[in-house]
Amino acid sequence: MAYTEKVLDHYENPRNVGSFDKEEKNVGTGMVGAPACGDVMKLQIKVNEQGVIEDACFKTYGCGSAIASSSLVTEWVKGKTLDEALSIKNSEIVDELELPPVKVHCSVLAEDAIKAAVEDLKKKQ
């Protein structure tokens, strides 16, 4: 299947690939997986004292669309408060990357990963 240019761009030059120390108090880690295709996604956020996300990173094993979705949201969440990050909808990811219907689940995975990361962080604080 042909990927759109935006997906290819994120796939070939993924932003913010990496890991933070998940034990740190200001780091939230979201681990999610898509059973149907076996994709695994880890998304981490780091907040400052004002509760604003100052950095984010991800590691994804999956198809190009899953990698692009997670790469995109790490860019989007930077500078946002936790509540703003929670308001990111998968449909926005679909629109931005022009994902075809069969790849919508990748954007759902990325949305769920943000939610899981925020939840993890809130549990710690």
Add this chain to the structure above:
Amino acid sequence: MNDLPHTDNYFELLQLPVQYAIDKSRLSSAYRELQRVVHPDRFVNASAHERCLAQQKATLVNDAYRILRDDLSRAQHLLQLNQVECQPHTLSDPEFLMAQMQLREELEMIAASKDLDQLGALFSHVQQQQQACKDRLQAIFSAKDGFQPACDEVTKLQFLNKLYEEAESLEERLT
């Protein structure tokens, strides 16, 4: 071919007991027998309607065989027959997912180091985990004490199968 039961139950179609444990040689012989009965070649002189029916039956028999032969899809079929709905979407079992991620990282390292011994070790590790899932499925289905827990095992097996496929394609590239 009127003797083919009208059923969505692939076990009944192939006249096998409705259970997770399966005798694969019995499955193969039941399949070959039915395939012979419904084979389109037997209907070349039949009416268009009969030919069409035979074609449909042949497809159904092929589907049944493919589904029952595979340890994952057989479990999914049993869940479906028992009207158990598994949550299809995101899995969030951090411990399991973390282990999956580590295995994929390991696979990445093997791709770089081209260490076939290490790849062999990873294969047997994944196989053990797959077998453990199948054993638990067998226990859940034979206990007949609520099938919902089978959903978790099915999900885990999906991840493990995917990982196994990726290890296989790496092996192909390396050898």
